[in-house]
Amino acid sequence: MADMDVQQMMRPQNNKFRKAVEIKGPWYISFYGKNKKIKIPVPASWNEIFPGRRDFLGPAVYTTRFGVPAAAKGSQVYLRFGSVNYLARVSVNGIYLGSHEGGNLPFEIVVPPSALKKSNLLKVEVDGALAQDRVPPGNVVFDGRDAFANRQYPETSFDFFPYCGIHRKVFLCERPERAIDDITVKTLTDGKDGILKVSIKTSFSGGATACFELKGFGKVIKISAAVKHCRAAVSIRVKNAKLWNTEKPNLYTLTAKLNSYGRDIDEYKLLTGIRTVSIKGSRLLINNKPVFLKGFGRHEDYPGTGRGFSHAWNEIDFKLMKWAGANSFRTSHYPYDEEQMDMADRSGLMVIDETPAVGMFFNSAGLKKRVELCRQYVREMIARDKNHACVIMWSLANEPHSNRPAAGEFFKRLAGLAHSLDDTRPATIASYLGAGEKAFKYLDAVCVNRYLGWYTQQGRLDLALPMLSQDLDAIHKKFGKPVILTEFGADALPGTRAKNPEMFSEDYQAAMIKGYLDIAAKKTFVAGAHVWNMCDFKTGQGIHRPGGMNWKGVFTRERKPKLAAYLLRSLWRKRKAK
Ligand code: GCB
Numbered sequence: 108m109a110d111m112d113v114q115q116m117m118r119p120q121n122n123k124f125r126k127a128v129e130i131k132g133p134w135y136i137s138f139y140g141k142n143k144k145i146k147i148p149v150p151a152s153w154n155e156i157f158p159g160r161r162d163f164l165g166p167a168v169y170t171t172r173f174g175v176p177a178a179a180k181g182s183q184v185y186l187r188f189g190s191v192n193y194l195a196r197v198s199v200n201g202i203y204l205g206s207h208e209g210g211n212l213p214f215e216i217v218v219p220p221s222a223l224k225k226s227n228l229l230k231v232e233v234d235g236a237l238a239q240d241r242v243p244p245g246n247v248v249f250d251g252r253d254a255f256a257n258r259q260y261p262e263t264s265f266d267f268f269p270y271c272g273i274h275r276k277v278f279l280c281e282r283p284e285r286a287i288d289d290i291t292v293k294t295l296t297d298g299k300d301g302i303l304k305v306s307i308k309t310s311f312s313g314g315a316t317a318c319f320e321l322k323g324f325g326k327v328i329k330i331s332a333a334v335k336h337c338r339a340a341v342s343i344r345v346k347n348a349k350l351w352n353t354e355k356p357n358l359y360t361l362t363a364k365l366n367s368y369g370r371d372i373d374e375y376k377l378l379t380g381i382r383t384v385s386i387k388g389s390r391l392l393i394n395n396k397p398v399f400l401k402g403f404g405r406h407e408d409y410p411g412t413g414r415g416f417s418h419a420w421n422e423i424d425f426k427l428m429k430w431a432g433a434n435s436f437r438t439s440h441y442p443y444d445e446e447q448m449d450m451a452d453r454s455g456l457m458v459i460d461e462t463p464a465v466g467m468f469f470n471s472a473g474l475k476k477r478v479e480l481c482r483q484y485v486r487e488m489i490a491r492d493k494n495h496a497c498v499i500m501w502s503l504a505n506e507p508h509s510n511r512p513a514a515g516e517f518f519k520r521l522a523g524l525a526h527s528l529d530d531t532r533p534a535t536i537a538s539y540l541g542a543g544e545k546a547f548k549y550l551d552a553v554c555v556n557r558y559l560g561w562y563t564q565q566g567r568l569d570l571a572l573p574m575l576s577q578d579l580d581a582i583h584k585k586f587g588k589p590v591i592l593t594e595f596g597a598d599a600l601p602g603t604r605a606k607n608p609e610m611f612s613e614d615y616q617a618a619m620i621k622g623y624l625d626i627a628a629k630k631t632f633v634a635g636a637h638v639w640n641m642c643d644f645k646t647g648q649g650i651h652r653p654g655g656m657n658w659k660g661v662f663t664r665e666r667k668p669k670l671a672a673y674l675l676r677s678l679w680r681k682r683k684a685k
Pocket of ligand 1: 440556659
């Protein structure tokens with residue numbers, strides 16, 4: 108977990124050299140380590156599937172069986188988990204093979220041939236308990252300085268339900284021993300041309316040639332390079348390139364092949380969009396043109412599956428974002444499943460990709476491990492998502508308690524890590540602080556979460572909106588960087604109406620959102636506004652969360668529109684830039 112290379116993050120693929128079969132089960136779960144096994148769908152959160160286990164956070168044991176892969180000679184067999192929250196320990200046929208900490212990023216477990224039989228018992232121990240040396244943290248012991256107001260149950264230091272389970276698909280995979288281990292595609296523009304800087308890492312250092320083929324819009328470009336010291340790199344120029352942007356999400360197909368002594372030995376394919384992201388003064392630019400981000404903070408939170416992957420809900424959410432006229436979203440407060448990243452590439456939604464570092468605090472207890480985890484998540488997220496055109500910015504944390512002295516140095520190093528892993532995208536954090544935010548100095552854009560008119564100036568939009576305007580001006584004056592409103596919103600209980608807007612009514616929510624958007628539209632340094640939240644979502648129980656729900660969605664948890672959804676549709680579809 109220390110500062111080392113992340114393990115592989117390449118997607119499971121099926122071709123002549125790679126195989127990937129989803130392990131669909133049936134899966135069983137046993138709670139409290141008891142022998143009773145209950146059938147459970149995977150992916151899904153056990154807390155949503157079994158109402159009686161709603162607040163149980165583990166440990167629990169998942170089991171299933173899988174057959175022998177058709178392992179070609181010289182193939183490596185591995186299991187690939189898209190996401191298990193929070194801690195996973197994996198064994199096959201009683202042999203412990205490895206573990207992973209952190210609930211929202213993929214990991215691989217290599218299965219040695221000696222562990223494989225004709226039929227194999229896969230066991231995954233899952234522990235989602237909240238602890239102060241985990242990220243995101245929970246059950247935090249106060250030391251008299253940090254006061255997480257409004258404590259809730261389960262006792263998270265974040266505002267969403269700490270769902271547990273195997274949350275994304277599990278694959279049984281094979282790849283050649285002599286394989287492509289990693290691929291990085293960076294894109295630039297030169298006048299009308301696009302340039303792809305492609306590099307690969309290989310699992311071996313012997314002689315081989317890397318061959319690349321870029322296909323799209325009637326063009327096929329082929330280029331190859333020798334693999335030296337486990338690396339090969341090429342630069343591909345595309346004349347009159349069809350660039351990727353939110354209006355026209357043009358994608359090319361890039362195929363990388365490894366050839367050794369005249370024989371192909373591995374292949375990997377990905378879609379790539381040619382575009383640049385940059386910051387000039389207080390503007391965020393895509394392909395050197397200013398963009399204004401319209402969209403949402405979201406959650407992976409669905410009736411029926413909890414935080415479990417659902418193709419159907421993904422389709423619904425993307426349709427609704429488009430319906431509302433959104434051009435972007437933030438993966439608040441953890442990286443979303445990989446299918447969503449593909450969908451964003453294809454549909455032109457720009458993504459602020461956020462690590463699971465929410466609620467990071469700097470009290471000494473457990474700090475060393477929390478810091479290491481934050482760094483691990485940045486490495487894993489960038490390794491996983493670096494080749495997606497949709498990702499236009501990395502968010503390294505949400506609302507850390509970063510007015511503390513230790514925060515400055517921490518974010519200096521974390522931003523340094525992100526920039527060293529990816530020099531093509533800006534890095535940011537979403538903060539509730541203003542001038543006191545120690546991290547902003549080291550980051551490229553300033554993202555702020557604001558609730559004036561809700562948690563403060565309650566019911567007083569007349570006071571809140573002018574204050575917001577001044578607050579944004581002051582932040583911009585101090586940092587001189589683009590400002591993005593990454594959160595603002597009000598709880599609205601569906602069906603509650605008030606002619607003269609009143610808190611918790613759909614009318615108040617709509618009025619507040621309109622007020623914020625109008626202010627954002629008037630300031631050229633504001634580069635985007637993301638409403639909190641796209642949909643109502645489950646969270647812990649507390650007096651400020653009726654029914655264990657956060658009601659700030661402009662759609663309900665069942666994805667039915669509230670008044671504000673229609674407001675956004677009328678504003679966002681009309682205002683092209685801003
Ligand atoms: C925030 C947090 C978000 C909460 C939201 C709220 O600032 O970033 O996780 O859900 O406020 O509704 O209180």
